[in-house]
Amino acid sequence: xxxxxxxxxxxxxxxxxxxxxxxxxxxxxxxxxxxxxxxxxxxxxxxxxxxxxxxxxxxxxxxxxxxxxxxxxxxxxxxxxxxxxxxxxxxxxxxxxxxxxxxxxxxxxxxxxxxxxxxxxxxxxxxxxxxxxxxxxxxxxxxxxxxxxxxxxxxxxxxxxxxxxxxxxxxxxxxxxxxxxxxxxxxxxxxxxxxxxxxxxxxxxxxxxxxxxxxxxxxxxxxxxxxxxxxxxxxxxxxxxxxxxxxxxxxxxxxxxxxxxxxxxxxxxxxxxxxxxxxxxxxxxxxx
Amino acid sequence: xxxxxxxxxxxxxxxxxxxxxxxxxxxxxxxxxxxxxxxxxxxxxxxxxxxxxxxxxxxxxxxxxxxxxxxxxxxxxxxxxxxxxxxxxxxxxxxxxxxxxxxxxxxxxxxxxxxxxxxxxxxxxxxxxxxxxxxxxxxxxxxxxxxxxxxxxxxxxxxxxxxxxxxxxxxxxxxxxxxxxxxxxxxxxxxxxxxxxxxxxxxxxxxxxxxxxxxxxxxxxxxxxxxxxxxxxxxxxxxxxxxxxxxxxxxxxxxxxxxxxxxxxxxxxxxxxxxxxxxxxxxxxxxxxxxxxxxxxxxxxxxxxxxxx
Numbered sequence: 372x373x374x375x376x377x378x379x380x381x382x383x384x385x386x387x388x389x390x391x392x393x394x395x396x397x398x399x400x401x402x403x404x405x406x407x408x409x410x411x412x413x414x415x416x417x418x419x420x421x422x423x424x425x426x427x428x429x430x431x432x433x434x435x436x437x438x439x440x441x442x443x444x445x446x447x448x449x450x451x452x453x454x455x456x457x458x459x460x461x462x463x464x465x466x467x468x469x470x471x472x473x474x475x476x477x478x479x480x481x482x483x484x485x486x487x488x489x490x491x492x493x494x495x496x497x498x499x500x501x502x503x504x505x506x507x508x509x510x511x512x513x514x515x516x517x518x519x520x521x522x523x524x525x526x527x528x529x530x531x532x533x534x535x536x537x538x539x540x541x542x543x544x545x546x547x548x549x550x551x552x553x554x555x556x557x558x559x560x561x562x563x564x565x566x567x568x569x570x571x572x573x574x575x576x577x578x579x580x581x582x583x584x585x586x587x588x589x590x591x592x593x594x595x596x597x598x599x600x601x602x603x604x605x606x607x608x609x610x611x612x613x614x615x616x617x618x619x620x621x622x623x624x625x626x627x628x629x630x631x632x633x634x635x636x637x638x639x640x641x642x643x644x645x646x647x648x649x650x651x652x653x654x655x656x657x658x659x
Numbered sequence: 660x661x662x663x664x665x666x667x668x669x670x671x672x673x674x675x676x677x678x679x680x681x682x683x684x685x686x687x688x689x690x691x692x693x694x695x696x697x698x699x700x701x702x703x704x705x706x707x708x709x710x711x712x713x714x715x716x717x718x719x720x721x722x723x724x725x726x727x728x729x730x731x732x733x734x735x736x737x738x739x740x741x742x743x744x745x746x747x748x749x750x751x752x753x754x755x756x757x758x759x760x761x762x763x764x765x766x767x768x769x770x771x772x773x774x775x776x777x778x779x780x781x782x783x784x785x786x787x788x789x790x791x792x793x794x795x796x797x798x799x800x801x802x803x804x805x806x807x808x809x810x811x812x813x814x815x816x817x818x819x820x821x822x823x824x825x826x827x828x829x830x831x832x833x834x835x836x837x838x839x840x841x842x843x844x845x846x847x848x849x850x851x852x853x854x855x856x857x858x859x860x861x862x863x864x865x866x867x868x869x870x871x872x873x874x875x876x877x878x879x880x881x882x883x884x885x886x887x888x889x890x891x892x893x894x895x896x897x898x899x900x901x902x903x904x905x906x907x908x909x910x911x912x913x914x915x916x917x918x919x920x921x922x923x924x925x926x927x928x929x930x931x932x933x934x935x936x937x938x939x940x941x942x943x944x945x946x947x948x949x950x951x952x953x954x955x956x957x958x959x960x961x962x963x964x965x966x967x968x
Contacts, residue, residue: 468944476940634780641770
């Protein structure tokens with residue numbers, strides 16, 4: 372059954388999309404910032420995995436933690452040094468600021484790593500297998516599993532730890548959280564750091580599947596947009612549902628209309644959704 | 660208002676005179692200046708007056724460039740193509756504005772960002788009409804290079820002047836007043852009887868028509884367009900940087916911002932070619948963090964300090 376195969380491909384893609392978008396969604400939902408840097412963070416995570424593999428022979432799945440840690444520090448620094456200063460400004464200002472930082476970072480990557488596409492060739496890739504005549508490449512399944520695991524970990528971090536509760540408190544009401552003794556600026560920095568962490572970790576994950584280049588960052592950012600609008604903002608389950616839906620839709624869309632139209636299709640869907648349900652399919656209406 | 664017209668006429672005459680006597684490099688710079696001024700002024704209609712963070716400039720620019728390019732290759736006269744490009748961009752803006760202008764803040768920003776990406780993909784996937792990723796060649800004008808550069812400067816200059824004239828007229832009109840109300844408090848404006856939806860759509864259309872024509876003139880000027888060039892997100896971001904530099908919601912702020920940004924760009928391009936994007940990024944960061952109200956806020960601060968002493 373070709374349709375089951377397409378569905379499986381879509382779900383594998385979708386888990387990665389969810390992981391790409393969940394950090395972006397968190398930053399948007401909690402800080403009210405559209406983080407244009409997100410795509411570049413993902414590419415940076417991929418590069419960390421690439422160089423760790425090349426020079427130290429570290430498997431990219433292990434680099435997930437290294438990349439996450441490095442990107443967390445970076446995100447924390449960027450938020451406390453720059454974005455916190457204009458966090459209360461209108462969307463135009465914060466978006467433009469992250470765009471400016473993105474120009475700098477992306478240019479730095481182009482100079483340091485060049486625009487060449489690179490690929491990690493694992494010496495011993497996981498074996499592929501077939502379940503009920505559905506072909507499943509081992510590395511993709513593992514990446515999907517890790518992506519889901521990361522997303523679930525983030526969910527529990529937000530629910531079950533003090534930091535997570537502080538983040539959710541700030542998301543619900545910034546002033547009230549401050550009155551209750553939450554250090555809002557620090558929580559902002561931690562939230563942005565976690566967003567960057569998720570981006571870096573995802574970057575390391577997808578380095579086993581996709582070629583790596585600084586030019587990819589805007590494509591990742593576009594996916595994050597679509598997933599957020601599909602699933603609704605600032606919630607982990609929303610990003611998960613949105614990501615899986617987008618993966619399945621792109622998979623079937625590519626099959627029916629040709630793979631070159633997959634991007635147009637997902638962006639068209641985004642515009643229709645923005646028109647009909649701006650709060651997302653799961654989201655509440657009117658949340659800004 | 661009279662003063663605005665005097666400044667506009669004098670400025671345009673100065674640029675025209677400078678262009679007529681200057682060499683081709685200088686003419687090129689002035690042409691880009693006029694293009695930037697048009698883009699910044701156009702963004703100001705929706706982003707400055709109405710306060711809607713639009714990133715659709717690149718979409719209108721690319722749409723205008725491709726409309727004119729395709730039509731010129733069908734053999735239509737060049738001026739007609741430029742006009743049709745503006746019309747096409749405006750109609751597109753009004754249609755798409757009907758769908759997205761009820762969004763506010765972040766959602767509006769993202770929707771406008773996506774439009775350019777989508778148009779780019781559509782151009783990429785219709786190679787029979789637009790040349791796709793191979794780009795599109797435009798017919799070359801059969802006149803000497805010196806005359807050509809001056810013709811395009813004149814065209815861009817006229818466009819910039821018309822756009823600025825539209826801004827001057829808008830500022831004192833009912834529409835401009837309504838847009839400023841919407842910018843301050845849209846719900847209150849609606850209650851007071853401003854038809855917010857119509858006004859915003861009009862502003863969005865106005866912000867498209869001149870940009871579409873600028874894209875068309877640009878396409879004829881450089882003779883070759885490709886999707887990553889004319890749908891570049893930088894085309895959407897630079898105008899708003901210029902407006903932020905010069906002062907948001909003013910008449911001549913966008914033009915001054917265009918001059919400053921062009922001067923900075925030219926300096927960086929000449930000296931540090933490989934990091935020019937990063938340099939633009941640094942300019943943006945410094946601008947947002949330290950001068951959110953534009954260059955003139957510096958002057959005001961200084962004069963305020965002097966008055967205290």
